[in-house]
Amino acid sequence: MAGQRVVVASTPYERVIHWVLAGTCLFLVFTGLLIAVNAFAPLAEMLGGYRAVKEYHEWFGLLFTIVLVFAVRHWYKEAGYIDKTDIEWMKAAGGYLWKAKIPEPYKYNAGQKLFFITVALYGTAMVVTGLLLWFGKGLIWAPLMRWMVVFHALGVAVMGGFSMVHIYLGTIGTTGSLPVMTDGKVTEAWAKTHMPGYYREKIVKGQRKIKK
Amino acid sequence: MATTKIKEEMVKLIDLSKCTGCRGCQVACKNWNSQPASQTTNTGSYQNPPDLQHNTWTLIRFQEREKEDGSLEWIFRKDGCFHCTDASCVRVCPSGALSYGEKGAVRLNQELCIGCKYCVIACPFNVPRYDPVTEVTYKCTLCEDRITNGMIPACVKACPTGCLSFGTKEQMIAKGEQRVTQLVEKGIAASLYGRDYVKGTHVMYVLTEQEKVYAKLPVSPHVPITVKLWRNVAKPLGLLSIGAVVGAALLHYIIKGPKHPKEEGGD
Numbered sequence: 001m002a003g004q005r006v007v008v009a010s011t012p013y014e015r016v017i018h019w020v021l022a023g024t025c026l027f028l029v030f031t032g033l034l035i036a037v038n039a040f041a042p043l044a045e046m047l048g049g050y051r052a053v054k055e056y057h058e059w060f061g062l063l064f065t066i067v068l069v070f071a072v073r074h075w076y077k078e079a080g081y082i083d084k085t086d087i088e089w090m091k092a093a094g095g096y097l098w099k100a101k102i103p104e105p106y107k108y109n110a111g112q113k114l115f116f117i118t119v120a121l122y123g124t125a126m127v128v129t130g131l132l133l134w135f136g137k138g139l140i141w142a143p144l145m146r147w148m149v150v151f152h153a154l155g156v157a158v159m160g161g162f163s164m165v166h167i168y169l170g171t172i173g174t175t176g177s178l179p180v181m182t183d184g185k186v187t188e189a190w191a192k193t194h195m196p197g198y199y200r201e202k203i204v205k206g207q208r209k210i211k212k
Numbered sequence: 213m214a215t216t217k218i219k220e221e222m223v224k225l226i227d228l229s230k231c232t233g234c235r236g237c238q239v240a241c242k243n244w245n246s247q248p249a250s251q252t253t254n255t256g257s258y259q260n261p262p263d264l265q266h267n268t269w270t271l272i273r274f275q276e277r278e279k280e281d282g283s284l285e286w287i288f289r290k291d292g293c294f295h296c297t298d299a300s301c302v303r304v305c306p307s308g309a310l311s312y313g314e315k316g317a318v319r320l321n322q323e324l325c326i327g328c329k330y331c332v333i334a335c336p337f338n339v340p341r342y343d344p345v346t347e348v349t350y351k352c353t354l355c356e357d358r359i360t361n362g363m364i365p366a367c368v369k370a371c372p373t374g375c376l377s378f379g380t381k382e383q384m385i386a387k388g389e390q391r392v393t394q395l396v397e398k399g400i401a402a403s404l405y406g407r408d409y410v411k412g413t414h415v416m417y418v419l420t421e422q423e424k425v426y427a428k429l430p431v432s433p434h435v436p437i438t439v440k441l442w443r444n445v446a447k448p449l450g451l452l453s454i455g456a457v458v459g460a461a462l463l464h465y466i467i468k469g470p471k472h473p474k475e476e477g478g479d
Contacts, residue, residue: 146438156450
């Protein structure tokens with residue numbers, strides 16, 4: 001792709017937040033699974049035993065909480081809503097499964113927005129239920145507390161499952177996407193296809209970044 | 213997790229019609245398990261300490277109750293682990309610290325305990341207690357160290373009135389039922405508590421009142437639905453979700469292929 005024009009699709013700040021959030025989230029899913037699934041006991045042993053895994057899980061949970069605040073603050077304006085065109089996009093499954101005309105997104109398509117909203121909302125639920133599990137014994141009524149644990153345990157299915165979709169579409173599933181989160185530089189064709197609104201703004205107005 | 217096969221189910225029967233609230237069982241438990249007493253404050257009740265603690269595995273609950281005719285009644289109930297056959301704590305324990313013993317006791321191995329407090333949350337009887345100092349959880353052992361060596365539990369040994377007895381499950385159920393019949397004949401609303409709950413507890417009561425009369429005693433206890441959802445639904449769903457998505461993504465890549473940017477013709 002030498003000589004091709006490149007477009008800067010993300011800021012260093014965005015990339016740092018993304019990777020810290022992604023890293024802590026995946027680590028939490030991983031350690032959570034170790035705690036939940038007895039068959040992974042040998043893996044837990046390798047990491048220093050269940051008590052160590054539990055403690056990693058707790059401390060990384062705190063780090064996740066902090067980064068989640070920054071991530072939500074940064075992206076909620078661009079990705080924290082669903083509008084009419086997003087519904088259209090969802091009805092067409094983003095054009096990933098069958099041939100369909102999909103509406104043009106500005107910067108983030110409906111799938112990416114849904115992922116952001118899920119991480120923001122369910123991530124918050126994980127933080128709240130996690131803190132209750134850690135410190136909340138006796139603070140709330142036992143049957144309600146048990147529901148908290150159910151929601152926390154479902155986090156693997158919700159966050160873990162959606163993360164896998166995100167990883168696939170961010171790497172091999174959509175050619176040329178990974179650089180958005182490595183050095184931030186994508187090809188012009190990629191930007192025209194996946195962030196047309198942002199692309200036009202950048203080219204037409206000559207802006208490097210979106211000004212909020 | 214339940215690796216130990218139950219060989220000979222033993223049951224502790226607590227006949228509340230014979231309890232005088234002497235707390236001999238409570239002291240014997242502390243004594244046998246070398247647990248010091250902690251300083252408490254008198255709140256106008258004989259109940260002391262006020263609740264089960266990480267180092268108080270059994271206690272007599274003192275309850276004052278006004279009967280329908282206006283007279284007062286004093287209820288004593290020895291509380292502690294019920295050693296369920298289908299134990300919620302064993303279901304939720306992630307580290308294998310909780311398991312079933314060969315005599316039907318529910319074991320809690322502090323060396324394996326990671327202090328996650330899941331058992332504390334799951335127990336329908338609200339029995340396990342977490343110790344923030346040692347960061348592990350404790351509860352009654354059914355004196356497994358004694359009963360596997362031909363002795364009876366310390367509390368049973370100490371009981372002076374015959375309220376507590378210990379024997380095989382069949383013996384204790386027969387004894388309990390016989391006592392219930394006797395009491396019912398005297399016009400007392402007696403019942404045998406524990407035989408049918410959570411697939412049978414290994415600590416049973418002869419109650420002299422309806423279940424709901426006793427403070428902090430769950431009526432018709434069972435494994436909470438949330439415990440089943442948490443271990444039997446949420447857990448496999450997590451693995452399934454990740455597995456299904458990874459599988460579907462690979463299939464998508466092979467069958468449909470990745471999405472390429474327009475005007476570029478792939479890379």
